[in-house]
Amino acid sequence: MSLLTDDQKMLKETAANFLAEEGSIAKQLRHWRDINCRDGFGHGLWKQFAELGLNGICIPESHGGMGLGAVEAALVLEEIGRNLTPSPFLGSAVVGASAIQGTKHADRWYPGILSGEAVLAFAVDEGPRHAPEQTALEARRQGNGFVLSGAKQFVVQGGSADMIVTAARTTGSPGERDGLTLFAVPKDAAGLAVDNLSMVDSSKAARLAFDNVALDADAVIGEVDNGWQPLQRALNAGGAGASAELVGVASGASTMTLDYLKQRKQFGKLIGEFQALQHRAAHLYAEIEIARAAAFKAAALLDSGDERAELFVSVAKAKAATAASLAVSEGVQMHGGIGMTDEHDIALFMKREAVLGELFGDVYYHRERVAQLSGY
Amino acid sequence: MSLLTDDQKMLKETAANFLAEEGSIAKQLRHWRDINCRDGFGHGLWKQFAELGLNGICIPESHGGMGLGAVEAALVLEEIGRNLTPSPFLGSAVVGASAIQGTKHADRWYPGILSGEAVLAFAVDEGPRHAPEQTALEARRQGNGFVLSGAKQFVVQGGSADMIVTAARTTGSPGERDGLTLFAVPKDAAGLAVDNLSMVDSSKAARLAFDNVALDADAVIGEVDNGWQPLQRALNAGGAGASAELVGVASGASTMTLDYLKQRKQFGKLIGEFQALQHRAAHLYAEIEIARAAAFKAAALLDSGDERAELFVSVAKAKAATAASLAVSEGVQMHGGIGMTDEHDIALFMKREAVLGELFGDVYYHRERVAQLSGY
Amino acid sequence: MTEFDGFRSDTRAWLEANCPAKMRKPIRSEADLCWGGRNWSFQSDAQQRWLEVMAERGWTGPDWPTDYGGGGLSAAEARVLKEEMQRIGARPPLTSFGISMLGPALLKFGTEEQKKHYLPKIARGQIRWCQGYSEPGAGSDLAGLQTKADDAGDHWLVNGQKVWTSYADKADWIFCLVRTSSKSKQGGISFLLFDMTTPGVSTKPILLISGSSPFCETFFDDVKVPKDQIVGEVNKGWDVAKYLLGHEREMIAGMGLGTSGSSVMLGPAARPADPSLRTEIAAFDVDALAFAAMSERFAAMWKAGEVHPASPSMMKYAGTELNKRRNQLAMAAGGSEALEWDSERSRNGATARSWLRSKGNSIEGGTSEIQLNIVAKHILGLPGA
């Protein structure tokens, strides 16, 4: 994908207008943060997403969705990133929808996603760093079902979710890809303890403790012991989506910074006249453009089922995180003291970048994956 | 070491004046290069080094040297680097002298080093990248002596040397530190084939082929199978020395570039007035100052026998190579087109940096060593 | 053995006898510092005693003249005192902008009356000071300040606003740059001292992105300042300010910001799982250890008077950029746990708060860009910088 179809352009415009208006920092992020809302996002906005049809982007037309793909999701996520809009879109409508795609759980949950009533979360990480192969949470057979024991962390919106897609180990040992199984864990499962935490960007992510959580066989998503593939599918959708959102974060920070460079005077000049800042701004521009190209390439390859999709998801995530990290650092630095105050918005981009950069694997994780997928 | 003693200041001044005058690019590097000299350096200058007493810096007073140490060697090497002076100083008077220190080979070779008659070389690398543990060149016992088979490369001044200190494996396997032995191999040893090669900087380094080279037991330097320690001593001396020379290369390139920034006009301004270049020059200045501090710290720790010396040799080599690499890149770029011409000197610094950066391990090798020595 | 050995042994014995055991414990947090001032509540009797005995001896300002409440020590003796305090891990008896910043400026620019009046109180920790330099429109361009002091006969009438005044809400007095003439930018600035309880002074803490509020906005609305509370001559306050700023930058540089003796960022046991992160940490450690060597070298050269006067700018630049990088890597190493803002496991987001705080390092005390300008102009001699 390099250029947008007319439909895609329209979608982008819809999302851009809607989010700039309704998803703005003042109306959403600051609002929910300042009232210390439990969810960290607004359910009203989530229903507006639904009304615009955005929630169905990745849901097949046969289930009432739009039957589109990662590229269209990326268009929306870039706007979400640009406005720092807290929303279940990535976790529920992209990753969650992808994880249960083609299973009976789709029948159960797609309607709620489509209507903006349901929120899904995705539980994979067990340590502070992303390492899906290392999944250790135990799911042992008991009768017709399974009993889950262990812990998860960095479960985005885990405290708000109606159902949590959970990666567990049915056989094998941590480090192995075989033996993993995905489960649909309802929020009120007995033995499930949810510790709902605020993250640095005021989003919420949970630590989950599974104390012999008994589940029916029905709770299995896909095949027992063969969860690696659907897990990968969800993680790739998430990685591509987070990349697009990071590109939006980078763009938003950069736009705000460029505006400041054109307003702020020091030494009798606009600071944007100083060549050292100009060159850094121009370099940053190139980095963001390249990151955007990488993010959309990854999405396009996912949509076409290309074998290089996985490689490009890692390229996109690493590049977008790097570009966004540069954008927010330069943003805060170029704003000077005012950028250090909570009153100003620029550092909110920095906080969001930190969380998105970590989600589904940070730059170091993905560089390593690029090396491995390239065979060296 | 942070500040120089009066003696050290005098030594530095002596070396600086002598090398700026007699060791200049025009008189030495370009001269020997343009006449395509076999050695790549001038024996006359080497004797002048001797007359000034510089060759004896690392040789004990009991052997007629000055009995000084790595710090004093570093003072000289920084000036060598600044002037890109080709000379056997590092290979013979620092590394060679260090390798044979305390052995009977010192009696044999120190007089020649002191008089500027003898040149020593040091053969450790066998592949394109520095990896002393991987030494595989075989030395098998035969009668009272040894027979050496294998190959070495990147043997600096190996084609000019009277004796080559050679690391060989007497027992064990590549990768092990035990089982290594150092040998003094005379230049005319039967079965030794020397391929004298020009390097990118017009210095010379040899590939050596050992085809059953028979050596007496006398040829062993130090103890059989326990060569790792003297090898390390020599490599640390070399690493610290190369760091100091790199700092000199960086300083020389930077001085030339700053001069150019103050002369060259474009768009009606001195290019040194452009803030983007000013900031890069100021950053480079900091990097070079820090690299110098690291190089002298490593030398001082070697001289005091501090246990952190090895760590700081790696810190110094990695930092000095990085700073020098930046200095020469910025130098060539800021010179613009003229820097790409053979006629101008600035790129000679870039070529020298490439060779010195590689010598005794490049920045990647030394970062890895820092990680290992730090225990992670 | 040196000529100071007598002084050293005396000092050692005195410290041994007078420094309370509690005051030899490492400082764990901001709360362990003693700032002094008229509203100060000592954290412990030991803290109070330690300040009193040290102030009594003049050792809160060791190299200040004894006439002004100082210790009258030579530079060499002061260094011995510092070393001996470090030897037993003694806490500084007083943390004070009066000692570290205003004092040296008063010694150089103050009148005899001012020195006699202020310095002993500063040395005894009786006045807590804050610094009124930056303004909303004058950050990097400090001399562009607009806070006015009009000559009203027997007093100055001060109107305007400062920003980034550290602990202005806790300070007793302020040393403050004001504009007394608009004819010249730098030549129209004066340096005033006044009580923060003077009518018309108000402060408002600034909430930072890290969640803390160590700085204030400070407002002056017809604040009357007696004429004799000016330091240096009218319209020559910029000289005082520059001297004081240089002193501040030296301090920052001398602190070796961003370095500790051993700079490895993870415990030796914690080999990072990601090879890419591990090598990035190694690359950082190379720079951090090299900068530690630079800090040592700088300190030694500073003592020997061999550094270029603009060198603190280089140190400030390199040290603060390094500290930002250290914090960035600590966040990476901490992974999602480091992102938790209010969990126990993350010690209330300690890593994240430190990371966010570190972003200010390259802004406060002169931005990195300003430091690079200074290096380019004053050390490298580049034109028109």
Place this chain on the structure above:
Amino acid sequence: MTEFDGFRSDTRAWLEANCPAKMRKPIRSEADLCWGGRNWSFQSDAQQRWLEVMAERGWTGPDWPTDYGGGGLSAAEARVLKEEMQRIGARPPLTSFGISMLGPALLKFGTEEQKKHYLPKIARGQIRWCQGYSEPGAGSDLAGLQTKADDAGDHWLVNGQKVWTSYADKADWIFCLVRTSSKSKQGGISFLLFDMTTPGVSTKPILLISGSSPFCETFFDDVKVPKDQIVGEVNKGWDVAKYLLGHEREMIAGMGLGTSGSSVMLGPAARPADPSLRTEIAAFDVDALAFAAMSERFAAMWKAGEVHPASPSMMKYAGTELNKRRNQLAMAAGGSEALEWDSERSRNGATARSWLRSKGNSIEGGTSEIQLNIVAKHILGLPGA
């Protein structure tokens, strides 16, 4: 299926029948290119035939009008031709600054006579051109050029010196920027064409640090140039030059400098021994693959007319900096072997020569600094850039 399918199948059949097998082999080195010109010696009969049949059809300048020796193709048809040539790996029949640079400028600014006179010869590869732009004192500041062309009635009298003239020692003609007025910097420049055998023209190859000499210094000593050999109006040559430069930068950007489809720098088998180097290569590969995606996107947007006119500057900057980094890493991976300048094992220092050559990428065609200036001003709209 598109409306061009007929054209595509015809083209495919024609190429199949007319492109010699030898001309379908990959270009291994500079020596495989066909530059044309009056002194050209064809490398092979196949090379000669390929040029002749293509020129006959007008396909050396596919989208030029047929009146001027071109193929008269639409942009879409020209793209199909390019794709079909790529499909069979056909070499370009002609490598020519006349085709890629001068031709488009003549089409836009030339008189009817000039078009009729020069373009067909260019299309047939009969004139090899060089470009006289840079001067020793005018590098980045191209418009600061000093080479003078004085009006001498029926001719211009040219005096001065150019530098970085590619292959001036092999070229037949030069297109050259000269100063025809000193009243205005950019408004005093004219664009001349003249024969390199004109008395007073001399060239001197420049030895580069990589050991090759593709560029020359070019000297003009009372060179007489007929009046009708000016392109565009007198003193309006800067417009021609800018147009031509833009075209050049598009080409560089379009080439996707520094990228190939698969950008991994080592063969899959060669896992680097040093973990630090390995992760550095991975970091590079991320950037290289991302830039490859950017190049694709850029090309598509270019075709669709959706790029900002200054975007080639961004591409040129990013691509050349990346290529320098690629070469730097290739040197690291090659270790000491890559440093050997004249050994067989190092293929005569091929890695090192390429590395040294790459340093020029960010200088030629407008330095990286100039590209950043352009992006800052024209894309980001920063003031006074």
